[in-house]
Amino acid sequence: MIREELDRRLPEVEEKLIRIERTADNRIYLLCEAEQVYDVCAFLFDELALRFVISTGLDAEHCFEVLHHFSDDECGAVVTVKAFIRDRAAPEIESITPLIPGAEWIEREMHDILGIDFKNHPNLKRLVLADDWPEGVYPLRKEVQL
Amino acid sequence: MNWKMWSLKKSVWVFHVNTGACNNCDIEIVNLLTPKFDVERFGIKLVGSPRHADALLVTGGGTRQAAIRLREVYRQTAKPCVVFCMGACACGMGIFEGGYHMAGPIDEIVKEVDPNAIIAYVPGCPPKPEAMISGVVKALAAI
Amino acid sequence: MMEALTNLFWILIFPGFVFTLAIGLVASWLVRKVGALVQYRVGPPVYQPAVDVMKLMGKEILIPQEAQRAVFVTAPLVGLSGVLLLATMLWLAGAQIGFVGDIIVALYLMVLPSLALILGSSASGSPHAAVGAAREMKLVLSYELPLVLAFVVVIIKTAGRLEPGEQLSLVALSQQAPVMSISGLLAFLVALLCVQAKLGFVPFDIAESETEVASGVMIEYSGALLAVWKLMQTLMLVALPLFLVVVFLGGIGTSLGGLLSGIGKYVLIVVLVILIKNTNPRVRIDQAMRFFWFYCGGALVAAVILATLGNYYGLAWL
Numbered sequence: 001m002i003r004e005e006l007d008r009r010l011p012e013v014e015e016k017l018i019r020i021e022r023t024a025d026n027r028i029y030l031l032c033e034a035e036q037v038y039d040v041c042a043f044l045f046d047e048l049a050l051r052f053v054i055s056t057g058l059d060a061e062h063c064f065e066v067l068h069h070f071s072d073d074e075c076g077a078v079v080t081v082k083a084f085i086r087d088r089a090a091p092e093i094e095s096i097t098p099l100i101p102g103a104e105w106i107e108r109e110m111h112d113i114l115g116i117d118f119k120n121h122p123n124l125k126r127l128v129l130a131d132d133w134p135e136g137v138y139p140l141r142k143e144v145q146l
Numbered sequence: 147m148n149w150k151m152w153s154l155k156k157s158v159w160v161f162h163v164n165t166g167a168c169n170n171c172d173i174e175i176v177n178l179l180t181p182k183f184d185v186e187r188f189g190i191k192l193v194g195s196p197r198h199a200d201a202l203l204v205t206g207g208g209t210r211q212a213a214i215r216l217r218e219v220y221r222q223t224a225k226p227c228v229v230f231c232m233g234a235c236a237c238g239m240g241i242f243e244g245g246y247h248m249a250g251p252i253d254e255i256v257k258e259v260d261p262n263a264i265i266a267y268v269p270g271c272p273p274k275p276e277a278m279i280s281g282v283v284k285a286l287a288a289i
Numbered sequence: 290m291m292e293a294l295t296n297l298f299w300i301l302i303f304p305g306f307v308f309t310l311a312i313g314l315v316a317s318w319l320v321r322k323v324g325a326l327v328q329y330r331v332g333p334p335v336y337q338p339a340v341d342v343m344k345l346m347g348k349e350i351l352i353p354q355e356a357q358r359a360v361f362v363t364a365p366l367v368g369l370s371g372v373l374l375l376a377t378m379l380w381l382a383g384a385q386i387g388f389v390g391d392i393i394v395a396l397y398l399m400v401l402p403s404l405a406l407i408l409g410s411s412a413s414g415s416p417h418a419a420v421g422a423a424r425e426m427k428l429v430l431s432y433e434l435p436l437v438l439a440f441v442v443v444i445i446k447t448a449g450r451l452e453p454g455e456q457l458s459l460v461a462l463s464q465q466a467p468v469m470s471i472s473g474l475l476a477f478l479v480a481l482l483c484v485q486a487k488l489g490f491v492p493f494d495i496a497e498s499e500t501e502v503a504s505g506v507m508i509e510y511s512g513a514l515l516a517v518w519k520l521m522q523t524l525m526l527v528a529l530p531l532f533l534v535v536v537f538l539g540g541i542g543t544s545l546g547g548l549l550s551g552i553g554k555y556v557l558i559v560v561l562v563i564l565i566k567n568t569n570p571r572v573r574i575d576q577a578m579r580f581f582w583f584y585c586g587g588a589l590v591a592a593v594i595l596a597t598l599g600n601y602y603g604l605a606w607l
Binding site: 150156181182189195198222226 | 325333343
Binding site: 129130131132133139146 | 209210211214246247
């Protein structure tokens, strides 16, 4: 969709977000808490018909962040949903795989490497770590020394 | 030199193994086998099975997953055979040194199976096809 | 006793194993060299196929744990012996030594290499080899029927010139050249494509396709057993075009002129095989089956009708 329509329709979901950030002309971040991520992604995927690109998981010092990137191919904008997981001891977030089957493997990779538990994920098995890698050691967490 | 070694030098069949490379070295190996460099005049041919091969062209640093498979492929290669470590990652893990997912450089992985393995190193990131040809010729002359 | 020794000499030295192997190695080099020249590059040197076989003899033989050892080891030898006997028989037919019914023996011997390939790969205990064996089986089912029908066309065309009891003799068939007629030409072209498939060359090298099934049928073979397979393929490169020369193009002949023209005919067929090999991509197995059964079969039905009409009306060029 064209840029003006995107700008006009994004505030419809604003009550579920912390805020909307625009770091560049075609780069929009929707910050939200972990509980809202499924509804926000459903809005972007179903209502606005954006294309799911990839997800990112990262370990910020005081919380985990899961980013889902959506692309608007017509106007070239990338809309990112940034979900904060505040509980560092047992991080969990709702999986968007029932909505977007293409997200299955990237969520498996985030689970392998960061230890984030995705609820309602159909197939949360080991993907990228070696078969003989010990359980419960998540390599990309900041406290793990390898 | 006996007829076995002489015929091995004149007809080297290669099998390409990727143990976790970024594909740069793989592209250069495939370039090597195109008609432009014409390695068939040295008797070098690409084969589809390690059992037919005389030389293993190994690219990539040895990841933990690939190390198990590389040992199996080495055992399946009919001896005598030569292992060529192509690229900086295969020679000594390259920029992945110290990574949590690496099991070691290729020569340590192969020497666990066979301490007397013949291993040749072709450094570069990626090595040019001319460098690979030069490496193969020097290794075969030194056997 | 003397006869047994003579036969042994014929089979093993001349014109059997050693002689055919020498010609086959040169023909095999020719295939690779012409392929290289077509691709604007210099190919391998003349001794390359011989060095390949020598090197394979010097490597160790690895037999997979799940392979059926007896069949795995004897299948290449069975294939090699089949081709060897076929080549010996064909050379001797050129020298006018044969027997009635030897074309039937030749047809049976021609199936033996493909059968040995299927048995050997089935005994390998590997899923890649199983896929290769299944493909080879389907390919053999496809091209055997057109091949036999092509020879039926040749036999139809001998009506009136040969006694009914003598028609099944290679020596008698090699006295005429059926390719000089329309139905004979059709049958020759179909038989040429069947020979291309039997040799395992592109566009019909489906069983041993390297990039698809990691050299399917021969994936578990190594060392001396692989060398025997390569020897079998080398001998087939002599035996099968020679079969086409004897049956379609008028044989080899014992006089000097006949010998030279026979060698020329053999070189012609090898060149045709190389040209088809270098200008075509590989086809899928279902495309190959459809090609052999419908198109080649249809062409052969037309050839049989033309040959019968030619015999009925006495027109030799039909």
